Amino acid sequence: MLNQQVNETVELVDRKLEEYLPQQDIMQADLINAMRYSLLSGGKRIRPLLLLEFCRICGGDVHAALPFACAIEMAHTYSLIHDDLPCMDDDDMRRGRPSNHKVFGEDTxxxxxxxxxxxAFETMLSEESVRLVGAERAVAAAGILAHAAGAYGMVGGQVVDLMSEGRVISLKTLQEMDENKTGALILAAAKMGCVLAGANESQLKAAENYAKAIGLAFQIVDDILDVTGDSETLGKPVGSDDENSKCTYVTLMGLDNAKIKALELTDAAVRALEGFESGTEVLSQLARELVSRDK
Amino acid sequence: MLNQQVNETVELVDRKLEEYLPQQDIMQADLINAMRYSLLSGGKRIRPLLLLEFCRICGGDVHAALPFACAIEMAHTYSLIHDDLPCMDDDDMRRGRPSNHKVFGEDTxxxxxxxxxxxAFETMLSEESVRLVGAERAVAAAGILAHAAGAYGMVGGQVVDLMSEGRVISLKTLQEMDENKTGALILAAAKMGCVLAGANESQLKAAENYAKAIGLAFQIVDDILDVTGDSETLGKPVGSDDENSKCTYVTLMGLDNAKIKALELTDAAVRALEGFESGTEVLSQLARELVSRDK
Known part of the structure; x- marks a missing residue:
């Protein structure tokens, strides 16, 4: 039942993503194909799911929030494409397929x-989106994404990540970096869902606590999978952290402690959901699945 | 007098740009320095000027429009940084200084x-901006920039530009490409200024006609300067179009016809300003300066 609800939501997001993409145009065909290739490559759609679920349990209109759910997935996908470029992580594979620049070239x-x-911003600020949620909420939600994606958020975290390669960093620095690099967008998804639904302060606080906990757990599990995972299941090579001499939760805490920490964070996330009256089953299942995933 | 007005506006924009940049942070110092380097490198601030002037002659509050003027300069600067990257135009110099990646590395x-x-989006969607112009106008102005900067605007033009290198293209294709690559942001600046001031339809139409004419004239003059200009004055090498076997207005129309076309467009731009009652002196001077510039 829960899985069916999740699947239906993911299908809805996928359909909308396709709709929001620019239509085929002979002049920009390459660009549009490259955008489609990465955006419609079967991602887990975790951020849209978070946004829509928090919107739903705060009493908001899930359909009106869809442009914003799609926007956060577009922002996430852009970061993956740029992250994979040769001047960045230089990754040839992503989600089991050649990365974007391997197919379309670095420039495209x-x-x-x-x-x-x-x-992402065009979608959130379109006349249709504004009509659906009103200008006040559209501005607030788009502003949250802009802040989370920028120099104090995702991009800031990527820079620190680049600087840290081959260096020993403290657990505190690693955690701060991840709060920006991957945590900021996950937190933004939860906050945007709340804001779009007109949530109250205590709901917003509970959503933030949930999102911070699963954001960190998600990154710890990523590090664990880079050691224990199977490259075919993951769709990308394992051992790349070791190869790049990266400090990870596994190298800094040890594998067992990292696993314990991920479970503790998951419990904290599920507890944070007690701040909502009902309807949190999908979100608690999502937290548990993120920590037990094998890809 | 006019020059003083322009200089004061440019100084105001420069001061605000500095204010909106992230503050120094030891973790992201490299990123912030790289952002400052290109954003505060003494650009002509044509797009902010256009936005603020159209706002002013439509009776709007220029100070309230400043975040949006700064945002369009940020979007313009980002496009220059990415355009100069080795996988794109691979330019080592910009505005008389080494381009961003030559100083900070490709990744940064x-x-x-x-x-x-x-x-750019964070600035337009901030609480302060929304307080100054209201959510409706903030959304409308930011939406115009998002559309103009994207796949159907600036980025779309860049892709077509990349595809056209070393190929013979028609004058029509060249013009369509430039309408996107450089014209879209200039048009957006004019439209945003009008929208922020609550301009009426006929003012908006006149602003669009002006912006389309100077946008194209600007690009034609760029092509002329690549042939006739002085690399020291320009702050970048001349003859790069020829080196890259690019079709330009000069190669397609001849130098003399290109010059005539630029002057005709300037006249058309100045005529379009007749759609406004008064206060258009700065804009007509700007149109004339753009066509007679030597850099």
Whole structure:
């Protein structure tokens, strides 16, 4: 039942993503194909799910929130495309397929990332979106994403990540970096869902606590999978952290402690959901699945 | 007098740009320095000027429009940083100084561009901006920029530009490409200024006609300067179009016809300003200066 609800939501998001993408145009065909390739590559759609679920349990209109759910997935996808570029992590594979620049070339991949980030804002600020949620909430939600994606959020975390390669960093620095690099967008998804539904302060606080906990747990599990995972299941090579001499939760805490920490954070996330009256089953299941995933 | 007005506006924009940049932070120092380097490198601030002037002659509050003027300069700067990257035009010089990636490395330059685009939206959607102009106008102005910067605007034009290198294209294709690559942001500046001031339809139409004419004239003059200009004055090498076997207005129309076309467009721009009652002196001077510039 829960799975069916999740699947239906993911299908809805996928359909809308396709709808929001620019239509085929002979002049920009390459760009549009590159955008489609990465955006419609079967991602887990965790951020849209978070946004829509928090919107729903705060009494909001899930359909009106869809443009915003799609926008956060576009912003996430742009970051993956740029992260994979040769001048960044230089990853050839992503989600089991050649990464964007391996298929379309570095120039088009760069621009496809740029265009997806821009499309995220275009989608949130479109007349249709504003009609659905009102200008006040559209501005608030889009502003949360802008802040989370920028220099104090995701991009800031990526820079620190680049600087840290081959260096020993403290657990505190690693955690701060991850709060920005991956945590900021997950937190933004939860906050945007609340804001779009007109949630109250205590609901917003509970959503933030949930999102911070699963954001960190998500990153710890990523590090664990880079050691214990199977490259075929993951769709990307394992051992890359070790190869890049990266400090991870596994190298800094040890594998067992990292696993314990991830479970503790999951419990904290599920507890945070007690701040809502009902309807939190999907979110608690999502927290548990993120920590027990094998990809 | 006019020059003084322009200089004061440019100084105001420069001061605000500095204010909106992220503050120094030891963790992201590299990123912030890279953002500052390109954003505060003494650009002509044509797009902010256009936005603020159209806002002013439509009776709007220029100070309230400043965040939006700064945002369009951030979006313009991001496009220059990404355009200069080795996988794109691979330009080593920009505005008389080494381009961003030559100073900060490709990875940081890429992220500085990403962060500037994101900061453009963060600035427009901030609580302060929304308080100054209201949510409705903030959304409308930010939406115009998002559309103009994306796949159907600036980024779309860049892709077509990349595809056209070394190929013979028609004058029509060249013009369509430029309408996107450089024209879209200039048009957006004019439209945003009008929208922020609550302009009427006929003012908006006149502003669009002016912006389309100077946008195209601007690009034609760029092509002329690549042939006739002085690399020291320009702050970048001349003859790069020829080196890259690019079709330009000069190669397609001849130098003399290109000059005539630029002057005709300037006249058309100045005529379009007749749609406004008064106060258009700065804008007509700007149109004339753009066509007679030597850099």
């Amino acid at each position: 991949a760069l621009l496809a990332g740029d265009a997806l980030l821009t499309l | 330059a890429l992220l500085a561009g990403d962060a500037l685009l994101t900061l």
